[in-house]
Amino acid sequence: MSTRIHIKGGHLIDPTNDIDAVTDLWIADGKVQSIAKAPDGFTADQTINAEQQIVCPGLIDLSARIREPGQEHKATIASETTAAAKAGITTLVCPPDTQPVIDSPAIVELIHLKAREAGMSHLHMLGALTCNLGGELISEMHSLKEAGVLGMSNANQPVPNSLILGRAFEYAATHDLTVFIRPDDNGLSDNGCVHESALSSRLGLPGIPEAAETVAVARHLELIEQTGVRAHFSQLSTARAANMIARARHDGLKVTADVAIHHLYLTDIDIRDYNSACHLIPPLRSERDRDGLRDALKQGVIDAICSDHQPHDPDAKQAPFPDTEPGMSGLDTLLPLVKRLADEKLLSLSEAIDRVTRLPANILGLDQGHLSVGANADICIFDPDMSWGVSSDTLNSAGHNTPFIGWEMHGRATRTLVNGQLIFSTDHD
């Protein structure tokens, strides 16, 4: 039985429909029924008072590790889809490097089943581009697509042979699948753990040069052009790579790109005395890179922003820096950090929201990320002024590994709707 909901008095931001105003929203049958004017004869089962709040499409996160199956001691589908819901994120996309790898329909079904059982945010997947991410045999992409994957990716694993990579692209193109590429030349990154710079040299930490990303972007761009596959670059970390994407787009190649939100705020300086919370892959890079990525975002060269969520158990980060596991927990801080881009006047709030709603939906080929009449009612309501300190007590993800611990955030979700159901609320109205 579906709930009929009236969201009242909120500031509605829907970039797709160019709405940025205080107005009401009516929901029934899991869909948006009307905006601004109540549908005839609508009687709400539930009225949500959204005064002083922003009402926008639920956030869509292009990259979030859920750790299940395989590493349930770090996080589970239930824990992370719940954390996402509490952070205003209504759709998560999980890369294929679970254990076992998402390279068979059975794993896709298992994850879908668990996500349905949890009943919180939507969980989508990318399928493995090659079997077991081994880089040698192409996966059963057609079967994976039928099972519901939204695209193909080899996650952080290399495909050393360019012939195989090209064939994988061709096969993906055959089945109208987007390939998601986290550009890294495995030889150049060479087990590095931080950005290669004077700082990495001083700390004695093995560096990952800028070229590890740019060489990979160049190689992939050539094969994308040759094969005609639809492609998306994930988590760019260097300004030069963003420039290469800009040039390729200028030359007519239809590629998209995203950036992890923390790369817009942090640099390798934040590693300081071996802060393992800053052990990330791709690594935090220079100030020049951070500024270049911000610029590329503003110019639209980088389309979307993701959390690159990678929750860990505490032990994974309790060791000498190079021996810790890379990645940070990012779901809880995605919304306030995206909003902060507007506070810092890099983007308008509507533009910032666009980068985590409409644009990622387009990249995924999903008819989501907007509040048109008839659209799925996946909605984030947040208090833009609510300030909260990031600490173990305030994080909802099972992973508390974030370099933003101690930061003051402004903005937090107060209610989240998925398919027109209120799945999270900070109060009971």
Place this chain on the structure above:
Amino acid sequence: MSSVKTQAQPTQPVKLRPGNIQLDQQGKLRHFLAIEGLPKTVLTQILDTAESFTASEEKKFELLKGHTIANLFFEPSTRTRTTFELAAKRLSADVLNINISASSSSKGETLLDMLRNLEAMHVDMFVVRHGSSGAAHFIANHVPKHVSVLNAGDGSHEHPTQAMLDMFTIRQHKPDFPSLRVAIVGDIMHSRVARSQIHALNTLGVGELRVIAPQTLLPAGIDKMGVQVYQDMDAGIKDVDVVIMLRLQRERMHGAFIPSEHEYFKLYGMTEARLALAKPNAIVMHPGPINRGVEMDSAVADGSHSVILQQVSNGIAVRMAAMAMAMRNPDGSSAS
């Protein structure tokens, strides 16, 4: 001449963090993890303290009687571990030698568990050698206030006692650092010794500091560490007062850092003919162990300019100084 000098004046390294875990609130040495971040006064105090030990008629001191020092070596070492052990014994401390092979980590015991166990045995100081950069910092961040940590080499980061014994040896021969021209030759990229030496020499105000190596053995941004970069050995060694040769790991050709030991020696090996380009009274140093015929000729290693064996004996006094200065009382106050 094919010497490659970096364009700009070397810039002073930026200090990492003002709140320094190496110093206590009185500014005294608390842990000895890295040269970087320590003020000149502390470095000079280490040298002076070491000198007081070498100048003394006594061989054994009661300074650390009742204290327990654990040598925690995650990497094999003979020389460094032995001199630390000897230093601790000459200060009358009880010494525990623990060599941890890679296999113990496969037992699933984390580094923190191991530390907790050792602390339960009332160890007062850890001397740590570890293959991962930052390991000594990590341990220092996780010990109680009465336990101090001495870094005996972490990854490619620092090896501060080695650098201080080198400074001590230089000072014995050439006490006026501002007038000195020093060259460090070889595998700077992988060398924790070189990083510590660079910081120590700059902190002590050396006149000119050069590094000499092919580009493949120079770390990124080396020119921002207060050094002049040379790729030509003959140009780099000209008129220097001190030459510090670094050890070349014999397997470096496998990572395509150098083509062969033969070509490396031809270009960067120290021979008597090359040494003649330096100042007539120049000293030649090496942290050991030497690959004869790879880094230097035996004629140089055993020749009159070589101070390599003095470095080894000075290692004991310098490590005694660092131990005595860093040791804590049970309430966390300085024991020295």
